[in-house]
Amino acid sequence: MGADTDLVIDARGLVNQFGTHRVHDDLDFQLQRGRVMALVGGSGAGKTVLLQTLIMLREATSGQLRLFGVDTATADQATRQSLRERIGVLFQGGALFTSLTVLENVLMPIREHGRFDKGWLTELGMSKILLAGLPADSADKYPMELSGGMVKRAALARALALDPELLVLDEPTSGLDPIGAAAFDDLIRTLSESLGLTVLQVTHDLDSIWRGVDEVAFLARKKVLAVGTAVELAARDEPELVAYFRGTRSEAYWAAATRKTRDDGSMAEPHRNGTQA
Ligand SMILES: Nc1ncnc2c1ncn2[C@@H]1O[C@H](COP(=O)(O)OP(=O)(O)OP(=O)(O)O)[C@@H](O)[C@H]1O
Numbered sequence: 001m002g003a004d005t006d007l008v009i010d011a012r013g014l015v016n017q018f019g020t021h022r023v024h025d026d027l028d029f030q031l032q033r034g035r036v037m038a039l040v041g042g043s044g045a046g047k048t049v050l051l052q053t054l055i056m057l058r059e060a061t062s063g064q065l066r067l068f069g070v071d072t073a074t075a076d077q078a079t080r081q082s083l084r085e086r087i088g089v090l091f092q093g094g095a096l097f098t099s100l101t102v103l104e105n106v107l108m109p110i111r112e113h114g115r116f117d118k119g120w121l122t123e124l125g126m127s128k129i130l131l132a133g134l135p136a137d138s139a140d141k142y143p144m145e146l147s148g149g150m151v152k153r154a155a156l157a158r159a160l161a162l163d164p165e166l167l168v169l170d171e172p173t174s175g176l177d178p179i180g181a182a183a184f185d186d187l188i189r190t191l192s193e194s195l196g197l198t199v200l201q202v203t204h205d206l207d208s209i210w211r212g213v214d215e216v217a218f219l220a221r222k223k224v225l226a227v228g229t230a231v232e233l234a235a236r237d238e239p240e241l242v243a244y245f246r247g248t249r250s251e252a253y254w255a256a257a258t259r260k261t262r263d264d265g266s267m268a269e270p271h272r273n274g275t276q277a
Pocket of ligand 1: 018023041043044046048050
């Protein structure tokens, strides 16, 4: 089978096992270029382990993984490193260095790449800070001087430092109030559209799941059980999907989607401004 160059991630038959505990079994996962996808599922379903596997932070027990069309199993170290550099990662909590300013944090990944002219570096770092929606005067601040939302944006600026093609986010809106979370979702959407970024995020945020992403991959039964918009997944009858997308927590979203269907004869548009092929 040839590589589909439109697939940023193409994983087939993944198995992840800890001792006798199998977390993923014959799992397939694909992510198309330019899409914004949420990876969701119950607690312990294996979202974090899958995310780590997909960006080569951990090796799968078995299975195939292609990143940007490259087979990671046969890639040499230099190729694997260059694949990693095409991925920006925002870990839960931001994981900024507390003893460094925002600008110094943002410049860390670039500095690791060798010696650069100081003026040029500062200009580049400032451009990422502004891209992440932070004011210019936040560059000289330390993480403890920032609000929760600003810490996320500073971590995002750092994840964008090397101009990644794929942005991976682990619970990016956790700890933010609903308005801050919606603003962060909008920023990710705008970046995806303006920079052509592909985005994969693990999230529990229902607002993001129902309104902020193009599609949702739902993990259950050790596999990706279903992929589609939240509205599409809510309309299916697997018990895990019914519980997640039509249960008490999702009630208001599902009610809004079905009301819209009744009112205008079409399914609710689940995205703020995205498109679904
Ligand atoms: N290093 C490890 N050693 C042993 N078991 C592990 C390890 N990492 C994860 N697991 C197990 O793998 C399973 C999936 O964990 P994972 O953290 O991926 O779940 P999750 O879907 O992200 O959960 P949550 O939503 O609660 O964060 C869990 O049963 C967990 O205990």
